[in-house]
Amino acid sequence: MKKKPFLISVVSFAFFSVLLLVGVLFVQFKVLIVGDGFQFTNIQDAVDASNPGDIILVTSSLSPYEDDVNITNKNQLKIIGLGKPVLDGSTLAPGTNGITISNSSRIRIQGLTIQKYRFNGFTGGGILVENSSNNNLFVKNKLRDNEGEGFLAFESTRNTLLKNEVTSSGDHGIRSDISQNDVLIGNKSIENAAFGILINSPNSLGIGNKAIGNEGGGIDVEDKTIFIGNELVENSGNDNFDVDGDRNILVGNTLVRNIDDAFNLDGNFNIVIGNKAIENTEAGFIIDDNQHNNVVIGNQSINNLQDGILVDDEAFDNIVMGNVFIGNKEDGISIGDLTHNNTFKGNTVIGNARGIFIRNNDSTFDQENNIVRNKIVRNVGAGVFFEGATGNTIQNNKIDKNGVGISLSPQAPTLAQKNVITKNSIVRNKGDGIIFEESIDNTIQKNKINGNEANGILLDVNSTDNRVLFNRAFKNVLIDIRDDDDNFFEGNKCGTSLGGNVDCPN
Secondary structure, eight states, X not given: OTTHHHHHHHHHHHHHHHHHHHHHHHHSOOEEEESTTSSBSSHHHHHHHOOTTOEEEEESTTOSBOOOEEEESOEEEEEEEESOOEEEOTTSOTTOOSEEEEXXXXXXXXXXXXXXXXXXXXXXXXXXXXXXXXXXXXXXXXXESOSSOSEEEESOBOOEEESOEEESOSSOXXXXXXXXXXXXXXXXXXXXXXXXXXXXXXXXXXESOEEESOSSEEEEEOSSOEEESOEEESOOSSSSEEEOSSSOEEESOEEEXXXXXXXXXXXXXXXXXXXXXXXXXXXXXXEOTTOXXXXXXXXXXXXXXXXXXXXXXXOBSOEEESOEEESOSSEEEEEOTTOBSXXXXXXXXXXXXXXXXXXXXXXXXXXXXXXXXXXEESOSSEEEEEESOBSOEEESOEEESSSEEEEEEOBTTBOOBSOEEESOEEESOSSOSEEESSOBSOEEESOEEESOSSOSEEEOTTOOSOEEESOEEEOOSSOSEEESSOOEEEXXXXXXXXXXXXXXXX
């Protein structure tokens, strides 16, 4: 009985503390309600009456609201929709936005539908964030049928878009321009007239967004962004994940059935890991002209209507490693003119029109690309095709069951020359293991060339000054080693041969 006063004192103190805490919290902000029978009948009046920390609740009772809401010089303001209220701009003058945030920070917009705002040639869209408006948050809004951009952040910083849906905009769905440190998570950008998402905002992050059916392309980024786990489906622009800058990181994104190229790297020092490009109408991946030091690792490029990956003219010092290129209608890997010192290692190249294609149009330029330890199997044409290629190394590859194992031919006027083909397994191809057509000054050394359905090695009448050294060629259907001109042979082992210089038995 003597303990009851103490217990009552503790309970009373706790209850008083809760009341005090609630009082402190509610003293710091007001709740302003917009709707039928409440303080405000339009959103702008509530914004004008607000102070930092206030919450504006927008009910659906007077929806649609024919407002163009301007939030200027405000901070720490929340506008939250209850019951899916609609802001409609169809009756307003062109050039108005559903919401404009200017010189304001820590604004939260949530649960609104913003539609049918009209464009005047300069502005007129869903949400505009401008003039150093920073640290704003946009959650679960629907921006639809606006003539300008659905969402535009301009010269602002650290804006976050979470689970918004942007559809049928007359321009880009979501755009951030001359900004930085933006975050986009779980948004959907669907059937917009330009890109679904365009980010010219360094140090920005995009995770789990979807860009579907946009006319300009799926996602366009500039410099220093990270995009993880995004989906781009059936977009129709040029280069559907378009990287127009340097030092971006793309991980685990999926591009399916887009019109034009899937991933395009028009920049340097980009890292592309674990992405998928499937059934796109052009190439799965492109490293564009003159671009360098990009890393493409562990991706899948499957059933695209052009190349699995194109490393385009004059690209240099790029790494393409551990990728899967299957069933593409042109080349699994295509390597352009004047490319230099690119590395292709550990890739799986199966069932493409050709496996790896290397071209060059300048006989004075040594490309020095390295094709190492790839699995090149069951491609319709050549496993590796040199067209005027110069100074490349093909080493330790498995080249099996292709139309032809390795083919060397000219790209007029450039002959395939100064290439090194060494330590490869070239077996069971449907044509020749290695065929030289008007090719000079190449080295074929220490390869295993067995069981091909035509010749093991064939050097045609215009192929001269090639070195054929220490190869093993057996059980090829026609001739194991055949020389129709004047080439050098040393240390080879074969079952059958044709040609006066061949050093293994006739």
